Amino acid sequence: MARKRYSVFAVAREALRGHTGWPRAWASPEPRARYEAIIIGAGGHGLATAYYLGKNFGITDVAVLEKGWLGGGNTGRNTTIIRSNYLQDPSAAIYEKARSLYETLSQELNYNIMFSPRGVIMLAQTEHEVRGYTRTAHANALQGVATEFIGPQRVKELCPIISLDGPRYPVLGGLWQSRAGTARHDAVAWGYARACSDMGMHIIQKCEVTGIRSEGGRVTGVTTTRGDIGCDKLGVVVAGHSGRLAEMAGFRLPIESIGLQALVSEPVKPCMDVVVMANTVHGYMSQSDKGEMVIGGGADGFNNYTQRGSFHNIEQTVRALVETFPMISRLKMLRQWGGVVDMTGDRSPIISKTPLEGCYINCGWGTGGFKAIPGSGWGMAELMARGHSPLTEAFGMERFREGRFIDESVAAGVAH
Amino acid sequence: MLLLTCPNCGVTAEESEFHQGGEAHLRRAGPGSPDDAFEGYLFTRRNPHGVHFERWRHVFGCGKWFHAARCTATLEVFGTYPAQTTEPPADIVAAIRAKRPDWEGFR
Numbered sequence: 001m002a003r004k005r006y007s008v009f010a011v012a013r014e015a016l017r018g019h020t021g022w023p024r025a026w027a028s029p030e031p032r033a034r035y036e037a038i039i040i041g042a043g044g045h046g047l048a049t050a051y052y053l054g055k056n057f058g059i060t061d062v063a064v065l066e067k068g069w070l071g072g073g074n075t076g077r078n079t080t081i082i083r084s085n086y087l088q089d090p091s092a093a094i095y096e097k098a099r100s101l102y103e104t105l106s107q108e109l110n111y112n113i114m115f116s117p118r119g120v121i122m123l124a125q126t127e128h129e130v131r132g133y134t135r136t137a138h139a140n141a142l143q144g145v146a147t148e149f150i151g152p153q154r155v156k157e158l159c160p161i162i163s164l165d166g167p168r169y170p171v172l173g174g175l176w177q178s179r180a181g182t183a184r185h186d187a188v189a190w191g192y193a194r195a196c197s198d199m200g201m202h203i204i205q206k207c208e209v210t211g212i213r214s215e216g217g218r219v220t221g222v223t224t225t226r227g228d229i230g231c232d233k234l235g236v237v238v239a240g241h242s243g244r245l246a247e248m249a250g251f252r253l254p255i256e257s258i259g260l261q262a263l264v265s266e267p268v269k270p271c272m273d274v275v276v277m278a279n280t281v282h283g284y285m286s287q288s289d290k291g292e293m294v295i296g297g298g299a300d301g302f303n304n305y306t307q308r309g310s311f312h313n314i315e316q317t318v319r320a321l322v323e324t325f326p327m328i329s330r331l332k333m334l335r336q337w338g339g340v341v342d343m344t345g346d347r348s349p350i351i352s353k354t355p356l357e358g359c360y361i362n363c364g365w366g367t368g369g370f371k372a373i374p375g376s377g378w379g380m381a382e383l384m385a386r387g388h389s390p391l392t393e394a395f396g397m398e399r400f401r402e403g404r405f406i407d408e409s410v411a412a413g414v415a416h
Numbered sequence: 417m418l419l420l421t422c423p424n425c426g427v428t429a430e431e432s433e434f435h436q437g438g439e440a441h442l443r444r445a446g447p448g449s450p451d452d453a454f455e456g457y458l459f460t461r462r463n464p465h466g467v468h469f470e471r472w473r474h475v476f477g478c479g480k481w482f483h484a485a486r487c488t489a490t491l492e493v494f495g496t497y498p499a500q501t502t503e504p505p506a507d508i509v510a511a512i513r514a515k516r517p518d519w520e521g522f523r
Contacts, residue, residue: 243463254459256438257488302418302436303488305465310417312432345459401455 006110025190026070026197031204034230035063037384038222039237040209040245042066043075044185044370045362046237047192047203048377049384054199056378057385062201063231064193065224067208071189074239077307077339078370079262079296081275081286083120083180085147087136088406090394091348092143097391098375102183105374111191113183114289120180120275121155123324125169129280133175140177147177158274166323169280182275182286188373212248212359219249219358233384234359240305240340242363251355253363254400255342259300260367261309263317263336265328267291272325281320285328293328295321299341299367309338341367345400347409351380351392360384361397418491423498425478437471440483441503441523465489467512467519469504472496485512 004010004023014021037053039046042064053059066072082102084095102115124130133149140147152164155174164171193203204226211223212234221230236245240257267290277284282298297317300310314336322329344350344364349372351362362380365372379391394406418431427433439461445453462468468488473481483501485494485508494515495508504512504522512519 241465243461244465252460253463254455254461256461256463257465301431302470302486303463303468304491305488306491308491310431312417312430400459401451 006112025194026203028205029202031063031202031207031224031226031229033228034221035202036061036231037233037235038062038229038231039064039235040222041073041236041238042070042189042193042203042205043073043237043239044071044189044192044373045239045365045376045380046235047189047196048373049235049237049362049380050196050201050377051192051199052377052381053385054196054201056381059385060199060201062196063229064196064201064203065207065209065222065229066203066205067225069205070193070203071186074339074341074369075189075373076186077262077337078185079284079286079294080182080185080370081120081180081277081284082115082183082371083177083275084145084371085120085122085136085140085175085177085180086408087139088348088408089143090406091408092140092145094375094379094391094395095372096143096145096375097378098372099180101374101378103179105188105191109191109195111187111194113187113191115181115183116289117179117181118273118275119158119176119178120277121150121158121174121176123155123171123276123278123280124149124173124175125166125171125278125280127172130172133173136175145177146179147175150174150176159272159276161271161325161327162276163324163326168323180275185370188370192377209245209248212245212356214249214356217357219356232358235380235384236359236361237363237380239363239365239369240342242342242361246354246361249354249356249359253350253361253397254345255350255364256303257305257340257342258302259304259306259308259310259338260296260341261313261336261338262294262296263309263314264288264295264334265293265331266334268293268331271327276324278320278324281323283317283320283324285321285325292334293331299343305340307338307340309336341365341369343367346405346407348406349376349395350397351376351383351395352397353383353387354397418486418493420472420484420493421496422474422477422480423482423496424474424480427474427477429477433474433476434472435475437473437481440469440471440499467494467516469522471499487516
């Protein structure tokens with residue numbers, strides 16, 4: 001399928017003929033019996049992995065299998081925040097790689113992902129957070145990630161609707177990353193899918209993997225609801241359901257799946273052009289281009305695969321944000337949804353070889369995977385093609401046995 | 417919102433009165449155990465899509481720990497039982513079997 005390039009001329013031409021000439025963005029072929037590489041999971045991370053396998057390594061005999069619909073998991077359920085102000089070096093490297101790829105992704109994919117580097121403030125509302133974020137700012141300076149610790153007045157200038165002297169937690173400053181921001185989450189998945197399809201890869205939706213086949217400790221293919229499909233290399237990129245796939249492949253993961261929810265308000269006029277995260281009180285908020293306030297909070301406290309939310313968590317999040325932004329107190333909430341996030345012990349992802357040869361896994365992004373999609377795909381593709389990648393080296397699953405944690409749980413708090 | 421009954425004090429309350437403490441019935445790795453055993457004890461979890469045994473603490477009540485059997489796919493609670501045991505008691509197992517005939521069993 002030859003890709004029709006999107007451009008202002010294409011839009012004008014289609015406007016004149018009633019938008020009847022747009023081709024489907026990606027093909028939906030029948031699965032072949034065998035591929036060089038299979039990626040399980042057509043979310044952002046899976047599609048990005050496939051895309052960079054083709055683009056960076058010329059491997060285009062690839063199928064991306066998805067049990068539901070493309071981008072229907074956490075890719076379509078997050079709050080679209082992109083930032084790279086992490087404390088630990090391996091995290092900063094992969095998240096900054098992702099953030100920098102986001103900068104030019106629209107042009108590269110010829111698909112408008114609406115990357116908006118509007119800036120992210122992580123509020124410091126306790127002395128502990130002031131010290132923590134000052135340390136992160138220093139670490140970022142050494143890592144080459146542009147962040148700075150700013151005082152309360154600068155916070156107020158950047159976000160006038162904020163209340164600096166909240167009743168419980170006054171704003172003492174914040175960690176500011178000016179080139180962080182948001183992007184259109186669905187468009188990221190769709191843009192990658194279109195580019196993958198254009199390279200001749202197969203994106204197969206409604207195709208659930210029910211088993212992983214192997215011979216002599218080496219992966220040979222998968223069993224799916226649409227028949228057996230063979231492969232030389234298998235990439236498992238399924239976020240909350242990683243544990244189930246790992247079980248099929250015969251190993252266990254240091255992961256627990258829990259629920260995380262988000263909500264949006266009714267649309268209002270533009271009032272906030274930065275992203276604000278308040279980790280002490282468990283809430284973060286930004287305004288979408290449609291005018292909705294996009295709100296996220298803390299995760300459920302227990303294992304949960306339901307993709308549902310819970311009212312008391314909404315109450316906690318909204319209560320925190322009303323204290324921080326008093327003007328939102330009378331906003332009506334439009335809708336709310338939940339996703340299943342895969343949490344590791346150190347709150348850092350796993351991008352790793354597995355005990356099953358030829359099978360690779362990319363999971364454990366927890367509550368913050370969207371921001372990492374391009375970097376994660378870049379590193380995972382390199383790992384699958386070459387067997388090692390400098391970007392993913394530190395994220396091997398053996399780190400839990402060796403005690404080599406990339407501890408972001410302390411550094412990042414909850415909102416991640 | 418889960419409704420849980422604390423087997424220690426008998427109070428039935430909403431989940432916000434409790435705090436989950438992770439998977440139950442883990443076997444602790446002792447001194448001299450190999451790295452794999454420590455990894456298993458500290459980090460590796462069953463994380464099932466279905467019947468899950470877990471620890472809960474009645475934080476805003478009697479403060480004591482107990483165990484619960486719960487379905488992670490539907491949030492149905494099969495029952496709660498005291499924590500002083502290394503495996504789920506027979507009545508809890510029977511309650512799970514009654515509702516999940518194809519459950520593969522404890523461990």
